[in-house]
Ligand SMILES: NC(=O)C1=CN([C@@H]2O[C@H](COP(=O)(O)OP(=O)(O)OC[C@H]3O[C@@H](n4cnc5c(N)ncnc54)[C@H](O)[C@@H]3O)[C@@H](O)[C@H]2O)[C@@H](O)CC1
């Protein structure tokens with residue numbers, strides 16, 4: 381599978397500048413690519429396409445597309461909502477060329493339409509939308525037929541996935557030059573529909589970018605996907621310790637332990653604060669005191685059901701002091717936020733550390749609000765990674781994986797079925813299992829996140845979700861997909 385590059389608008393603008401005088405012009409290429417897809421989507425629909433063109437270059441793309449559709453024998457209704465004399469130069473040219481082919485209207489004629497094309501705003505959306513745009517977007521969103529967004533759904537921030545304050549809900553999006561992070565995280569996936577990337581001839585330029593992010597996929601952790609050698613034993617696959625499970629929260633630690641077991645850790649120890657003798661549903665798990673579990677481990681995950689007692693804080697300190705790969709989740713993250721001394725110790729660890737906060741935990745760690753974290757999830761994840769010198773998975777729709785070296789990735793597997801108590805505990809177990817088996821922390825973060833989401837997608841494919849997935853149900857499909865990956869990549 382090819383790894384897809386993600387660029388933010390600052391970089392896209394630089395690329396556009398470098399290619400400003402290319403022939404054919406970028407806007408012609410973009411408009412043509414949009415028209416080609418529009419033709420496909422319009423096929424068989426009874427009304428004409430309705431094309432909405434805004435006041436900038438996004439509108440220019442739409443006007444080029446209108447001209448191409450007309451040349452192909454369609455009769456698009458074009459609504460232009462800008463001032464021709466204020467258009468940027470390329471868009472002005474597109475407006476002039478369209479004007480020789482057809483009319484621009486300033487309102488939407490009442491009639492039935494086929495495809496609606498949203499060319500209102502792209503990456504130039506600069507502030508929160510007001511009227512008349514809000515009513516227009518509400519009207520588009522009330523339409524039940526196909527909606528094709530040009531470059532990104534208008535109102536969506538293509539860098540961050542935030543809404544300003546609403547966006548077009550497209551059934552399809554065609555985005556230019558490269559894929560864009562805001563289409564894949566936070567509110568992006570709910571607004572883009574099916575995304576097509578048209579590189580408009582700039583693929584080499586995109587591949588050369590140093591600040592790029594990537595969509596997570598198995599090619600990124602392929603070097604770790606190895607089938608088992610025959611002459612091995614349980615020690616070969618490491619000893620995972622899960623530290624947590626305070627009274628009333630034993631289940632969180634057990635879930636993480638079961639997940640670690642089934643993703644291949646050779647031995648799994650649960651260092652439970654709540655002392656129970658055995659997990660009757662999974663007797664393979666070895667239930668120990670937290671101190672003993674830590675002593676026996678080759679990789680530690682701390683946090684699931686840990687609570688925030690003094691004992692918990694002490695266990696976190698001891699975990700940080702080990703020279704073992706360490707996953708920090710849930711209440712262990714909250715303890716970190718409350719104890720700056722521990723936070724400083726993390727940055728000095730010689731072994732790998734992986735933090736797996738959800739947005740509220742990330743906000744506590746950064747000393748800000750959830751809104752600030754979510755306003756730019758990539759920046760928040762990178763900030764945490766740098767501050768703690770740790771790998772970070774910032775969870776949620778389109779989880780962000782960030783490394784202390786400044787690399788970032790978006791995970792696109794998974795669905796809202798994961799929004800259920802315990803699914804984070806399962807992710808922690810997956811991460812610890814991969815670390816116990818000797819994966820690098822970056823590979824473990826990418827691999828565990830990808831498998832966790834893919835497991836949820838498999839359950840949906842099988843009709844078992846997205847509603848009502850129980851977190852423990854993620855473990856078996858993740859194991860199946862993992863085994864298949866290890867065999868096929870050999
Ligand atoms: N520049 C280029 O070379 C290319 C640009 N392309 C297209 O151009 C788009 C970017 O074009 P622009 O930079 O002109 O930006 P947009 O067309 O996305 O929007 C900018 C226009 O919207 C107005 N605006 C911004 N926020 C507003 C708000 N909240 N309320 C009302 N008006 C608002 C601005 O004043 C400006 O007129 C891309 O998304 C893509 O569709 C493509 O054609 C590829 C090549």
Ligand SMILES: Nc1ncnc2c1ncn2[C@@H]1O[C@H](COP(=O)(O)OP(=O)(O)O)[C@@H](O)[C@H]1O
Pocket residue numbers: 710738774775776777778779794795796797798799800801802803804805806807832
């Ligand atoms: N809407 C969603 N789409 C995709 N993934 C989601 C969604 N909601 C939650 N998740 C994933 O589910 C997991 C939830 O973790 P967390 O919030 O820590 O849950 P818990 O503490 O209950 O175990 C994370 O991996 C997160 O990325």
Ligand SMILES: [K+]
Pocket residue numbers: 438498499500501502529530531532533534
């Ligand atoms: K748009």
